[in-house]
Amino acid sequence: MSTSGSVLLVAGSPSAPSRSSALLEAVGTRLALRGARIERLSVRELPAQALLSADASHPQLQRAADQLAQARAVVIATPVYKAAYTGVLKAFLDLLPQSALKGKTVLPLASGGSPHHMLALDYALRPVLQSLAARHVLAGVYATDSQVTLTPEGAYQLHSDLAQRLDDSVETLAFEGLHLKPLQGFEPVHFSQVRCSA
Numbered sequence: 172m173s174t175s176g177s178v179l180l181v182a183g184s185p186s187a188p189s190r191s192s193a194l195l196e197a198v199g200t201r202l203a204l205r206g207a208r209i210e211r212l213s214v215r216e217l218p219a220q221a222l223l224s225a226d227a228s229h230p231q232l233q234r235a236a237d238q239l240a241q242a243r244a245v246v247i248a249t250p251v252y253k254a255a256y257t258g259v260l261k262a263f264l265d266l267l268p269q270s271a272l273k274g275k276t277v278l279p280l281a282s283g284g285s286p287h288h289m290l291a292l293d294y295a296l297r298p299v300l301q302s303l304a305a306r307h308v309l310a311g312v313y314a315t316d317s318q319v320t321l322t323p324e325g326a327y328q329l330h331s332d333l334a335q336r337l338d339d340s341v342e343t344l345a346f347e348g349l350h351l352k353p354l355q356g357f358e359p360v361h362f363s364q365v366r367c368s369a
């Protein structure tokens with residue numbers, strides 16, 4: 172199996188267990204099956220005092236920034252909080268260097284209580300990821316809580332439609348971000364090669 176650079180999974184929820192983290196793990200599992208090396212970062216485990224006082228020199232925050240710098244692609248998951256992403260995720264992103272995502276492909280994921288805030292990925296999180304110089308922010312995947320249900324064993328189960336959307340996004344990330352061959356069918360056309368004619 173080829174290892175084509177690591178993928179960093181960033182969990183932006185302050186809660187555990189967490190629906191948005193379940194989305195993240197589902198993506199991680201799929202990418203690992205495609206041969207990607209997976210690294211993890213959970214913002215809820217970062218030192219709260221250092222985050223709140225913007226102490227970017229804290230060793231744990233520096234390690235987190237290094238993890239990000241070394242990743243080839245990044246998957247960021249957040250719950251929707253008050254029509255945007257979480258404060259703890261923003262506190263972490265605020266401490267990163269301005270070009271922290273330079274050259275990287277980023278896949279954003281979010282879960283929310285209602286479908287009404289699905290655009291939070293585009294109007295709230297995407298501009299921040301762009302401002303950190305991401306090479307390409309892929310179309311995000313949004314799930315409502317009813318699509319990520321708890322089993323009696325305490326595990327999160329993904330609705331089949333959601334699982335299919337994650338499959339598709341992982342294929343796009345594997346091709347565009349990691350340059351892996353598609354699993355089946357035609358090779359997707361790379362974004363930079365799309366031509367339009369009127």
Ligand SMILES: Cc1cc2nc3c(=O)[nH]c(=O)nc-3n(C[C@H](O)[C@H](O)[C@H](O)COP(=O)(O)O)c2cc1C
Nearest residue numbers: 184186189190191250251252253254282283284285
């Ligand atoms: C403080 C707070 C604010 C929330 N705000 C919203 C919101 O504005 N829109 C929404 O659809 N869901 C909102 N929710 C629901 C969560 O986004 C939803 O339950 C999410 O799946 C939780 O993800 P997690 O388990 O990863 O933390 C909110 C939840 C909390 C705790």
